[in-house]
Amino acid sequence: MEQETSQFLEAVLGGDSESEQPLSVESIKAKCGDGVAYWSDLELEDAFSAIGLNERQIERIQSTSQFDKTAIIQKLLDELSRTTLEDGLTKVYNRRYFERTMESELDRSRRDQRPCGLVLLDIDHFKNFNDTYGHDVGDLVLKSVATTIKNLLRSTDTVSRVGGEEFAIIVPNTFRLDAGFLAERIRKHVEEHKVKVDDKALSVTISMGIAMNDPKLITTVDELYKQAxxxxxxxxxxxxxxxxxxxxxxxxxxxxxxxxxxxELLG
Amino acid sequence: MKTIAITSGKGGVGKTNMAVNFGLALANQGKRVLIFDADLGLANVDILFGYSCEHTLADVIENRMQLTDILVDAPDGLKILPASSGVLRLERLSMSQLASLADAMERLSSRFDVLIIDTGAGMTDSVLFFSSVADEVMLVTTPEPTAITDGYALVKVLANEYEVKSLVLLVNEVLDNKEAHTVHKKLSAVCGKHLGVEIRFGAGILKDTHLEKAVRERKPVYINYPTAPVSQSLRNFARTFDSVFTSQKNELAQKGFWNEVLARREQQ
Structure with missing residues (x-):
């Protein structure tokens, strides 16, 4: 992730990023806010160095127009949100994203009075892939399952890798049975599509657990996760x-x- | 094809008898009717008819036979899709088995006007599944307090968890039509107020000893006692079919969702 970020900086800003200072979305947001176009050069310079840009990069930004500056910062923010909320290997969301989103979806579910589901899934006997074929193959299996899930989800669903071989799918605004169908669809698809590694075709299966919240009650992320x-x-x-x-x-x-x-019924 | 799931909160309210004899009344009036005996818990439609079925749904699910191969003929062109007793528990079917079953039944749609699904009683997953995929749900109750409250409990789950917003009510074993309307009025008021569910009046079916007699004879009452009060009630009810069962598909997102998933797969 660190490396990707610095590569990105190079691509956007030209020149290399020498700074070792870690970047965080929060710190940039805190520094830049929405009114970045109105910042003085001095303020901008402070903000840029605070997020770890080196002098050459800062100079480059300073010499661009105010409009481009805003665009650059927006790109930076986008990229950073992506890299800090994405699982590096499988390119699905990571646990941090999951926790945030699950919480806001549970809030929304209560507000809209529409149920929200959580599907947890785990690759069966995953350890065997690593032990038998090595970690590279294990990684391929993870990637393949992640891609399958992503392709079968509806636009409002999100999948995150929440553990070694464990994924969590948030299915907002969904009734129990539909969550079941979705899960079954994924399970079947994984079972029926072997993962091809070199000349081998590996059979992969997954197990899934589904928990639905009750929009009338307050359910915490923790509780729902435990149920699933x-x-x-x-x-x-x-x-x-x-x-x-x-x-x-x-x-x-x-x-x-x-x-x-x-x-009332009997009265 | 109109699919109607017949269900009840409580067992023993005459659900299967209503399904069979209502089906016969409809068939008698020229409709092409298929009864799916999805109730594996208790009574079986085939027993009421006095048949024993050689092949059952288990053969279809285990891919030994086609759905059309196991249909059983009954009077007036009525067909029965028998489930098996004991061996295969519908409650234990997986989501994919239920879904492929629903698909298989959908494929029969050009051959029948009405599909009556006799679901089990209570709140097993299969009852809820069939109730939620059918065009219409018909709740069967008797004027008995426990039957009414259990029926209400089922409506509540269907409303809360399966988005079923409208049902048809059949009140069985009433002394007169007034009693049926009293039960309907109460259920309808409470369902409307607490659940936002509409309960439409289907019929009141008169309490009639002929029914029990026919059951013992292992023949449907509509066949053996066509002029008995219970048969007449059902005949009248069948005449109102087109005006009572007007829903096309309940609001379950299944269809839309299903299409979306299928569309996505086709794109790949």
């Missing part, structure tokens, strides 16, 4: 290569008949 993880565990227990739903107490309790409803 439990379902994933069940999928592993029942022979792998399958999809399991979490049966949450919250889910059923909100659909239980309340005393009021009962009285």
């Amino acid at each position: 993880d439990k379902a994933l565990y069940e999928a592993k227990q029942s022979g792998r290569n399958c999809v399991k739903f979490s049966v949450s107490e919250t889910e059923t309790s909100s659909s239980a008949v309340t005393a009021d409803e009962r009285n």
Whole structure:
């Protein structure tokens, strides 16, 4: 990631990035904000050095027009958000992105009163790929599964790599059954498409666990993750290569008949 | 083809009897009807007809036979798609098996006007699945308090988790039509108020000892006692079919979502 960022700086700004200082989206945002076009040169210079640009790069930016400066900074911001929220190997999102997005999707689900689902999936016997064929092949398997998932998702779904061989798919605004179909589709696709490595074709399968939030209740990322993880565990227990739903107490309790409803029905 | 899932919150309200005899009444009036016996929990449609089915859905799911090969003939051109008892539990079918089953049934759509799915009672995944993919859900209840509250509980789950927003109500074993309307009024009010679900009145079916008699004779009451009160109620109900079952597809996102996924795959 570090290397990619510096390559990017070179591409955008020309010249090399000598600075070892780590860049962060937050620090640039804090420095630049939205009104970057109105900054004085001195302020800009401070901001640039704060995000770790070297003098030559700063000079280059200084000599461009105000308009280009804004564009350059925007590009920098975009690139940095990407590299800090992306998993380097598989190019899907990383855990940090997952946690943020899951939280905001749960908020949104409550606001819109539409359920949101979390699908956790794990590559079956992943260790065997590494042990038998080496880590390069293991990496290829990870990449291949990540690509499959990405291709089968709807535009509003996101997939993140949240662990070694574990991925999390956020399915916003989705009912239980549809989340099930989506998961099943992915599972089947992975099972049916072998990963080709050199002259070998490797069979890969995945296990999946699904948890749905109840938009009427407050569910934390942690709680939902635990539920999905439990379902994933069940999928592993029942022979792998399958999809399991979490049966949450919250889910059923909100659909239980309340005393009021009962009285009105029978009164 | 119009698909109707017949379901109930509680077992023993006459759901399967209603499915079979309503199907017969519809067939008798010239509709091409297929009954899918998806209720593996308790009674089987084939037992009510006095048939024993050689091949069942298990053969289809395990790819030994085509869906069309296992259809059983009943009077008036009515066909039955038998499930198997015991061996295969529909509740245990995976998502993909359920989906391919739904696909297979969709392929029958040119051959039938009405597909009646006799789902199990209660809230198993398969009941909920069929209720959510059908054009219409018909809830069967009796005037009994537990049947009403269990029915309501099912409507609540269907509304909350499967986006079912409208159902047809059949009140079985009523003493008169007034009782059926009283039950409908209550359910409809509570469902509307708490769930935003519309309950449309389907029919009240009179309590009738002929039904039990026919069950013991292993023949549908509509065949053995066509003039009995219960058969007449169902005949009248069947006449209103086109005006009662007007929904094309409930709001389940399945279809739209499914198309999107398929489209994406085709692009690849």
